[in-house]
Amino acid sequence: MIGLGLAALGRPEYLNIRLGTSIDKSEASYKENAFKVLDAAYSNGVRFFDTAPSYGKGEFFLKDWQATRSYADTVLSTKWGYTYVANWELGFSSAHEVKEHSLSKLIEQWDTSKILLPNLKVYQIHSATFESGVLENIEVLKKLSEIKAATGLKIGLTVSGKNQKEVIKAALEIKVNDLSLFDSFQVTYNVFEQDTADILKEVHVAGKFIIIKEGLANGRVFLPSTAQEILQQLASKYKVGIDAIALRFCIDSIPSTIVLSGASDSQQLEENLKALTFKLTEDEMKLLKSCKVDAATYWKERSDLSWN
Numbered sequence: 099m100i101g102l103g104l105a106a107l108g109r110p111e112y113l114n115i116r117l118g119t120s121i122d123k124s125e126a127s128y129k130e131n132a133f134k135v136l137d138a139a140y141s142n143g144v145r146f147f148d149t150a151p152s153y154g155k156g157e158f159f160l161k162d163w164q165a166t167r168s169y170a171d172t173v174l175s176t177k178w179g180y181t182y183v184a185n186w187e188l189g190f191s192s193a194h195e196v197k198e199h200s201l202s203k204l205i206e207q208w209d210t211s212k213i214l215l216p217n218l219k220v221y222q223i224h225s226a227t228f229e230s231g232v233l234e235n236i237e238v239l240k241k242l243s244e245i246k247a248a249t250g251l252k253i254g255l256t257v258s259g260k261n262q263k264e265v266i267k268a269a270l271e272i273k274v275n276d277l278s279l280f281d282s283f284q285v286t287y288n289v290f291e292q293d294t295a296d297i298l299k300e301v302h303v304a305g306k307f308i309i310i311k312e313g314l315a316n317g318r319v320f321l322p323s324t325a326q327e328i329l330q331q332l333a334s335k336y337k338v339g340i341d342a343i344a345l346r347f348c349i350d351s352i353p354s355t356i357v358l359s360g361a362s363d364s365q366q367l368e369e370n371l372k373a374l375t376f377k378l379t380e381d382e383m384k385l386l387k388s389c390k391v392d393a394a395t396y397w398k399e400r401s402d403l404s405w406n
């Protein structure tokens with residue numbers, strides 16, 4: 099299944115490989131575009147939508163869209179732990195989002211994010227790492243468990259970085275009041291970064307919910323590489339774009355997953371959704387699996403991307 103992420107829709111600049119594209123970056127124009135993409139997604143069968151407070155106006159655009167459309171069958175997910183600080187300032191010179199995994203940040207952001215209820219179904223720690231200490235912060239874990247008990251939300255986490263699988267493994271062990279806390283895992287997985295393939299099988303067997311993000315490696319699948327040549331050959335065979343092959347690879351790799359499209363406009367979304375029109379053969383999957391790079395190299399390249 100394909101879901102839609104709002105990272106590229108709710109703020110004027112995001113990490114990507116885009117060069118010199120000129121678009122209207124006003125908030126009004128972004129809101130209009132976000133609604134267009136959300137409408138196109140819904141009319142093409144997409145029901146899962148992922149956002150975060152750090153995606154600029156992402157949560158508000160999603161809330162306003164949901165309120166005006168009143169769809170009963172959408173499933174929304176959001177996160178806590180990063181604050182958007184660029185304040186729609188183009189070319190903002192430092193980090194556009196600031197991480198803070200404290201109890202006070204959880205309380206503050208939950209107070210805003212709960213406006214997405216009742217369609218909000220998944221609430222995630224945004225980029226859980228060992229370094230932030232969030233998985234050992236008893237107060238935070240207890241608060242998440244309280245939110246879960248009060249709302250029935252799936253509590254989840256998102257992971258990024260070269261030790262994604264170790265963080266997932268640690269999270270699987272966490273219990274509050276003898277009950278496993280985390281029900282949902284949002285993970286970077288794509289033709290280059292396949293480090294979590296085995297642990298995600300365990301996550302699936304444990305009955306947890308899996309969401310794949312960055313299926314196009316933030317657009318790096320389009321850049322010249324051996325992987326790009328293979329993707330292009332398959333794209334010609336299935337008469338789709340490279341993006342659809344790369345997303346299909348994620349769908350066919352991980353059982354019962356939601357793969358997020360990070361489309362920044364309706365045309366990209368339409369291209370991404372072509373991933374649902376075919377299935378890769380075992381040999382094609384083998385070929386694409388051979389494109390993986392080691393996690394340290396992948397995440398070094400990811401950290402070199404700029405905000406555009």
Ligand SMILES: NC(=O)c1ccc[n+]([C@@H]2O[C@H](COP(=O)([O-])OP(=O)(O)OC[C@H]3O[C@@H](n4cnc5c(N)ncnc54)[C@H](OP(=O)(O)O)[C@@H]3O)[C@@H](O)[C@H]2O)c1
Nearest residue numbers: 103104105114116256311312313314315316360362366369
């Ligand atoms: N830590 C976290 O929790 C975290 C981190 C990252 C993402 N996410 C979630 O995952 C979602 C998807 O991730 P992502 O957007 O970072 O990664 P992605 O899907 O790997 O890349 C999306 C980018 O690929 C480009 N693209 C997509 N379709 C295209 C097409 N047909 N032709 C040309 N370019 C195309 C667009 O770049 P341009 O905009 O430059 O055109 C788009 O912004 C996000 O929206 C968010 O919900 C979560």
